[in-house]
Amino acid sequence: MAADQTNSRLAWETLLELDGAGSRVAQLERAVRDAVRTGRAPAGAALPASRRLAEVLGVSRWVVTEVYGQLVAEGVLEARTGSATRVAAQVALPEVGRPARGPEAGGGPQLARRPRFDLAPGVPDLRHVPRDAWLRAAREALAVAAGDDLGGVPWGGHPRARAALAAHLRRARMVAAPDEAVVLTHGATRGMALVAAALAAAGHRHLLVEDPSWPVLREVARRAGLEPVPVPVDDDGVDADALAAAAARTGARAALLTPAHQFPTGSALAPERRQRVVAWARAVDGLVVEDDYDAEFRYDRRPVAALQRLAPQHVLLLGSLSKTLAPAFGTGWAVVPPRWRTPLERAARDVADGPSTVDQLTFARLLDGGAYDRHLRATRVRYRRRRDALVAALGRALPEARVRGLPAGLHLLLDLGAGAPDTAAVVRAAADREVAVADLRRYQARPAPRSGTLVLGYGNLADARVDEAVTRLAEAVSAAGR
Ligand SMILES: Cc1ncc(COP(=O)(O)O)c(C=O)c1O
16 A cells, blocks of 8 residues: 555654643544544554554553544544554544534445444444454464365354354353254344244244333344233343233243343343243243343353253243444354254244354354453453443432442443433433433333433443543533423
8 A cells, every 4th residue: 555655654743742631542532533634644554553652642552542442443543453553544534523424424325433422232342342363263264164164054053163152152151052052143133033933933923022121122023923012120130920921911922031131221130030930931831032142241240140041941042242242243143942943944044144154163263262251351351340430430420310230231221310301301412412322211112201211331432431421421411401
């Protein structure tokens, strides 16, 4: 690239002038954006190594890596393995504080830019996707793959990937299943589409769902011809009595639950309720779909074992890489009870493909070599710290509000407290301040007239932005109340 010759020796020290306003991270980020926007740092220009730039500017290396990470996540900079971080090609940067929207941002269709203060639930840390580890695993997996490995894949996935994943799930989630019970899917949502189609084909007409819950999976069920039947949840997870009553009323024999960490309320299914739910599934000869979406992340204890372990004949577990790596990997899994394997295979003909074999073999390598476990360990520490920082900042800025939900996963609930403005207005006022948050009502089967509760995700919130995000949120709360 021509930029290699022209720009590798740009005098960044003089280009990047810190203006002294706000935190070091904010200053450096503004300076890099400015250099890129004005063209002083053209596309392809290599940025200095973080250590060097930190020395030159007299800031900590953490400040530099935070800024590089943030701007890579936004597509302003590009990070390539074994090479310097560079200015990305064709970036059309908005003025700071005014996020780009739509095609005018850069010619041609664009992905929506994530908000600067990203408290939207459901998104993992897109700055710390283990790109290098994945690339290394891909290289190794392809290097040792036999010709036959690269031919057609049997239903359920490549046997090596199924075995590696089954071993991981037995160890990490205490799943009780042989290798052949594990099926690779294109994420949990498409896994759910398969399950819903198989249930409908077997004559099911209803699916018991938690209320509140993630609406996407309810919609997937509805499209397959299953009527979602909401069942209330409380601090102990789904109400087992209400579940049995709703089942008796509708004839439902299948349920979709998030036992490890209820989405979005953040409770865990209490031990006694776990027993009652599986007893119900056995009694009606039914199926519990266990959505294990963020169960790897528990910060106060080891993750609770999967419900699947209690009744492998009646619980089908769904998981994916969407929270542990990123949604872009399009890789998930189902642990399938024996009698549902053929129905699922039949449904798969019409409904969904699994991930590519190359991705499956890469994932298997990541698992077998220990890199996936290492990534999970590092990620747990990062999220736990960020959650602590967020909870502390909320306590300072919004003393009336109360945090709910286990120290787990990537989100928490915030009850704004008596006299707080309506959350719909708060969400709008927050958006005006570049803060994305969700109203609990968004997840309710029958949205309440008022909720007073926000769902805050901290997966993709930059550590350096926690305090400012909370300050802006507190401003939004007071602006919405005026
Ligand atoms: C509750 C819940 N279940 C499952 C998923 C995973 O979906 P997928 O693997 O299809 O990305 C998500 C992702 O946002 C989720 O929030």
